[in-house]
Amino acid sequence: MKVLAAMSGGVDSAVAAARAVEAGHDVVGVHLALSRMPGTLRTGSRGCCTIEDASDAWRACERLGIPFYTWDFSERFAEDVVEDFVAEYAAGRTPNPCMRCNERIKFAALLERALELGFDAVCTGHYAAVRPGPDGGLELHRAADDAKDQSYVLGVLTADQLAHCLFPLADTPSKELVRAEAAERGLSVAAKPDSHDICFIPDGDTRGWLAERIDLTPGPIVDADGHAVGEHAGAQAFTVGQRKGLAIGRPAPDGRPRFVLEVRPKENTVVVGGRELLDVDRISGIRPTWAGAALPEARTGEWFDCALQFRAHGEIVDARARQLEDEAGGPRWEIEPARALRGVAPGQTAVLYRGTRVLGQATIDTARNARLAAGSDA
Template identity: 75%
Template sequence: MKVLAAMSGGVDSAVAAARAVEAGHDVVGVHLALSRMPGTLRTGSRGCCTIEDSNDAWRACDKLGIPFYVWDFSDRFKEDVVDDFISEYAAGRTPNPCMRCNEKIKFAALLEKALALGFDAVCTGHYAKVIRDADGNPELHRAADWAKDQSYVLGVLTHQQLEHCMFPLAETPSKAEVRAEAEARGLTVANKPDSHDICFIPDGDTRGWLAERIDMTPGQILDHEGNELGEHSGAHAFTVGQRRGLKLGRPAADGKPRFVLEIRPKDNKVIVGPEDLLTVDELRGIRISWAGVPIDEVESGAEFDCMVQVRAHGDPVNARAHLEAVPGEPSTLVARLPEGMRGVAPGQTMVIYQGTRVLGQATIDSARSTVWDPAKVG
């Protein structure tokens, strides 16, 4: 097969490309330039889109003896990922930019261009599996190493995209083995630190970064009973589940810490309360997509058992889900959580699983609790 290897400059993508070459594929490496002003060096172990990363990707391709190109996707990245991130926070939601990047850039814009150029598949260093069912349809599954599993951030992939995905690290039992293999192959990235946090906010100061791009207006901080506790400098800087940075000045009556329960950008209010009120038992999701052929219950609207995960490294919880369809309107994915889930914010992505298989995903539009009714707070 003719394979396009997406080279981030990290050890995972380098080893994935090496395995694709070793398997006999005709491999070409490409690094995506996503920043209009990439930094010269990475800040600690943050980021993934710097000049240094591009150079590391080139060195890996040179060692493997495969062609290397840099494709400028900075305009698409700004529009589909960075601008989306800002607008979501401005609306009081908590987005996941890695999900948008996979959806809009790595497995949409990149794959679209790869197919147009005659490539059969895109190879990446993600830890996830594509398994074929009895009819030959692709299914997305968790990787062998659950500690490194990245199927969550790939939950946005569609049936058509999975047909052209290659994940050579799927069965690798540990990251340590990948690093050892990279060293044995003479790849200079063998001991390069993992990237983390948001690549376009390399210093990790999300609040400060947003303050430069969203108009922050002081407003009220209320408790869950509607009592005014203090003032914030801008509601957009908070997220559900946040504990630090409230600066209320006085403790709660019971002496326990308070957490952000809800953000109301329209009236610029932040609602806080005790930790136990963070638990929700129903999620309602929009912007739904299915990773492969949907299961029968999706088509019929029947309830089905599944597991729901709302963070890349979060624990999945048991759920009963169904697709709620209203004529003339987009469908809603409803997931009821018998055991509850703590600290879920609108804007996050819920990925649903059956066993190791990813069924699909949706953007959380609302998270409801039977313990606390936000409507009672004015």
């Protein structure tokens, strides 16, 4: 099989490529240049798109004896990931740029070009598994290492994309074994620290970075009843569940901390309240996709049992869900967790599971708090 190995410059992608070579595939390595100004990206080990990472990817391919190329995807990355990130915050939502990168860059733009060039599959160092389902179709499953499992950020993959994905690290019990294998293979990235944070924000200061790209203007901070309790420097810089940075002068009547309950960018208003008002008992998800075959209930609108995860490496809770039609006639998901959840924000991704299988994902549009809903209906 002709395989294109996506080489981030990290240990996971290097070992994944090595295993693909060892399995007898015809492997070509490619590193994605996601910025035309790499100096603006993180340096050292914190990012995954720097000049140092490109050099590490090249050295890994040299060691494996496979061709290496760098592809410039900076324009598409800027449009589909960075600009989307800014637009979502400007609309008062909390996006996950890694989800967008996987969806629109690594498994859309990259895979499309790979197939055009005659490759059969794209190989990455993600910790997830593609397995045949009972109907013979392919399914996405959690990896063997729960601590490193990345099936959540791959929940955007469709059945057609799964057919061209290769995840050689799926059954590896731990990251330590991957590092040990890299050392045995003589790969220089064996001890390289993991990348983390948002690669296109140089210093990790998301609020400061957004302030340069969004017109932030002062506005009111109000409580759940609409009473003004303070002032903010820009509503779009806040996210649901946030506690720090509110700078409210007077304490709450009960003396307890306040948290961001809602961001209203059109009104330039931030709504705050007690922790209990963050409890969410119903979620509406838009633009849902199925990772493999859709469940039969998707056609009937019946409830189906599942498990819900709404942030990478976050908690997993039992839930039930159903697929309905939105106002435009497209699909949407209604999800009810078995217990109230906190920190759920519009813009996040809700990924549904059944056992180890990833059913699919949707972008959270609304998250209802029963107490606030009861108050608005009164």
